[in-house]
Amino acid sequence: MIRGSVDVNFLFTLGELYRLIRTYADKEARRFGITRAQWAVLAKVERSEGMKQTELAELLEMQPITLTRLIDKLCEQGWIERRSDATDRRVNRLYLRKAGRQLLGKMSGLRSELTVTALEGINPADAHRLLAQLEQVKENVRNAIQNTTTDQVRKEQRYG
Numbered sequence: 001m002i003r004g005s006v007d008v009n010f011l012f013t014l015g016e017l018y019r020l021i022r023t024y025a026d027k028e029a030r031r032f033g034i035t036r037a038q039w040a041v042l043a044k045v046e047r048s049e050g051m052k053q054t055e056l057a058e059l060l061e062m063q064p065i066t067l068t069r070l071i072d073k074l075c076e077q078g079w080i081e082r083r084s085d086a087t088d089r090r091v092n093r094l095y096l097r098k099a100g101r102q103l104l105g106k107m108s109g110l111r112s113e114l115t116v117t118a119l120e121g122i123n124p125a126d127a128h129r130l131l132a133q134l135e136q137v138k139e140n141v142r143n144a145i146q147n148t149t150t151d152q153v154r155k156e157q158r159y160g
Contacts, residue, residue: 025114032107041070042104045080045094052085053092079103 026036034042044056051059057067071094074080079100085091096104119127 021114021118024117028110028114029107032103032110034103034107038070038074039107041067041074042079042096042100046096046101046104049095050093053082053094056094074100 022036025039029036029039040060041056044059045051048055053067053071054064057064060067062070071080071082075082077099078097081095081097082092083095085093122130
């Protein structure tokens with residue numbers, strides 16, 4: 001039960017929830033010999049095969065050197081491969097290998113397990129409402145970031 005006003009607890013609760021889910025996902029992913037971060041890379045590559053490493057680093061909000069190390073490990077495991085870009089030899093594009101697809105297939109059940117555990121005691125209709133509300137919160141924050149950036153540019157043009 002939330003005590004106090006929403007403005008006191010909202011961000012703290014979201015942050016704590018995010019930390020707990022990450023910890024839980026890391027623990028459960030170990031059953032498959034993989035970390036949550038490696039799992040995230042594989043999942044993103046599966047959704048957008050052929051993406052550049054730099055694009056993936058931005059999507060995952062990860063430093064390029066950190067991502068390079070993760071990709072090195074995933075390549076060593078035979079789960080992912082780098083291919084040179086046809087038009088720019090400095091660019092590596094990422095693709096899943098057969099073993100990576102198989103691993104993600106096995107792990108799809110884990111994603112469901114994590115979700116079921118997190119939503120235990122919440123009826124499906126409320127879970128759908130919660131997801132829709134979280135999407136709205138995400139959109140509100142995204143718009144606020146965009147508006148802040150636009151306002152800063154205007155101020156810089158005016159006063160800079």
